[in-house]
Amino acid sequence: MIEYFGSVNNVVTKLPALDKKCWINVTAPSTQEIELLTTQFKIPIEILTDILDSDESARIEVEGRYLIIIVKIPVLNSDDSDIPYVTVPLGILISNDYFISVSNIENDITNDVKNNRIKNFDMGNHRRFVLQMFLRISTQYLRNLKDISRTQREIEKKINISVKNEELLKLLDMEKSLVYFSTSLKSNELMIEKLKRSKFSKMNEEDEDLIDDVIIENRQAIEQTSIHTNIMSGTMDTFASIISNNQNVVIKTLTTITIVLMIPTLISSFFGMNVNPDSIPFSLNPHGFTIILFCSIMLSTIGYLYFRKKDLF
Numbered sequence: 150m151i152e153y154f155g156s157v158n159n160v161v162t163k164l165p166a167l168d169k170k171c172w173i174n175v176t177a178p179s180t181q182e183i184e185l186l187t188t189q190f191k192i193p194i195e196i197l198t199d200i201l202d203s204d205e206s207a208r209i210e211v212e213g214r215y216l217i218i219i220v221k222i223p224v225l226n227s228d229d230s231d232i233p234y235v236t237v238p239l240g241i242l243i244s245n246d247y248f249i250s251v252s253n254i255e256n257d258i259t260n261d262v263k264n265n266r267i268k269n270f271d272m273g274n275h276r277r278f279v280l281q282m283f284l285r286i287s288t289q290y291l292r293n294l295k296d297i298s299r300t301q302r303e304i305e306k307k308i309n310i311s312v313k314n315e316e317l318l319k320l321l322d323m324e325k326s327l328v329y330f331s332t333s334l335k336s337n338e339l340m341i342e343k344l345k346r347s348k349f350s351k352m353n354e355e356d357e358d359l360i361d362d363v364i365i366e367n368r369q370a371i372e373q374t375s376i377h378t379n380i381m382s383g384t385m386d387t388f389a390s391i392i393s394n395n396q397n398v399v400i401k402t403l404t405t406i407t408i409v410l411m412i413p414t415l416i417s418s419f420f421g422m423n424v425n426p427d428s429i430p431f432s433l434n435p436h437g438f439t440i441i442l443f444c445s446i447m448l449s450t451i452g453y454l455y456f457r458k459k460d461l462f
Contacts (some may be wrong), residue, residue, distance in 0.1 A: 150176045152186070154263065161265050170328070172245075172278070174259050174280045175251040190249065192242060200240030207336040208237075216243040218279065220340060221333030222286050223293045224256050228324075233300070234293050236333040241282070243275050250282075258285055271358040271433050276306060280359045283341065294373050297323050305384065317392075320385050326377045333373045341367060409452045413445035416418035 152224050153164040164171055175186065178197075186192045193212055199205045200219060218241040226235045239258060240251040250259055261267055267281055301323060303318050345360055366406040420429060420441055431437030 151178065151182050151380075152176075152263075161263060163263070169246055172262075173246065173247055173249040174263070175249065176251055176255050176259070178251070186249075186251075190247065192249070196240070196242075197251065200238050200251045202234075203237050203253065205238045207333070207340040209340050209347065214244045214412070217241075218340070218344065220283065220286060220337055222252075222256055222258050223290055223330065223333075224254055227254070231322045232325050232329075233297065233323060234329065236329045241279060243279070248275050248278055258282060261285055277359070280363055283363045284359065284366060286337070287363060287370050290334060290370040291366070291373060294330070294370065294377060297326060300454060301381065301384070317385060317388060320381060320388075324378065324381045324385070327374055327381060330374045331371070331378065334367060334374060338364070338367050338371065349439055405456045409449050409456065412449045412452055416441065416445045416448070 152174045153167055154161050154174060155164045155168060155170075156162070156172075161172075167173070173190075175182065178186065178201075183194070183197055186197060187194050191213065192215065195216075196212055196217055205219060207219055207221050209216070211217070219238050220234045222239045222243065223234050223236050226232050228235075236253065237254055237256070239256065240249075242249040242251070252259065262282065262285075267285055301320065304319050307316050341360070341364055345364075420431075422429070431440055434440065
């Protein structure tokens with residue numbers, strides 16, 4: 150899908166057709182739309198292929214008349230996988246005439262721009278446009294990290310009540326999201342630092358402050374991701390140990406019960422041997438069964454009290 154947007158008094162407005170100095174937003178382009186981008190806008194097909202590749206890293210380069218920026222953004226995972234968040238590339242192509250953004254999936258970053266959710270947004274200034282989008286991307290990472298932290302606390306409450314493998318698997322899925330975040334944020338950091346040192350960084354004082362804010366927000370997101378990753382790993386190790394310890398307690402209890410129940414079984418085995426009945430104690434006593442039953446119960450009780458004293462029950 151290809152959409153065209155303009156700006157009137159810093160208000161983003163959708164345009165019915167292509168116009169000079171407009172913003173061209175491309176989302177999940179079809180084969181025909183890719184052909185249009187390569188023919189009408191002279192975008193190299195290799196660049197579009199890289200942008201639409203979900204494994205592409207963040208980078209900045211100049212290709213023909215375009216300054217090409219690829220940045221990694223967080224999105225909700227739409228696959229069948231249980232991983233809550235993944236990261237995908239967002240391509241930003243800047244020329245003298247157009248500002249083009251390309252993504253293989255609909256995302257909150259471009260949606261926020263289209264719906265005027267970014268304050269003081271300046272589409273007429275391409276440099277400011279890029280920096281404001283970068284700032285929004287870093288903010289989106291922090292927002293998603295808060296969602297992951299909230300979900301983690303809910304899972305921990307469930308684990309405190311009943312430790313199950315399902316909860317640990319959910320924590321593992323969130324940890325995978327944090328790995329995606331960490332890798333993408335670090336590649337974004339390198340790209341932003343390179344952008345600041347490039348010719349693109351010839352900006353006024355306000356833009357300098359904005360790119361510094363972008364760097365700070367991105368580093369904060371990296372630190373938050375690292376903290377959440379460490380907490381998640383520690384939590385998983387702790388609850389894995391709890392599960393293992395609970396299994397050991399159950400096995401120990403079952404083993405103790407088996408030993409206690411084995412005492413009357415052993416006694417009854419002796420008295421049930423196929424030998425001369427006259428040689429078996431109490432065989433002629435009319436109360437023999439009662440005596441043997443009482444002795445079995447007494448010995449089992451003694452065994453139970455012994456194991457209870459040893460804190461095995």
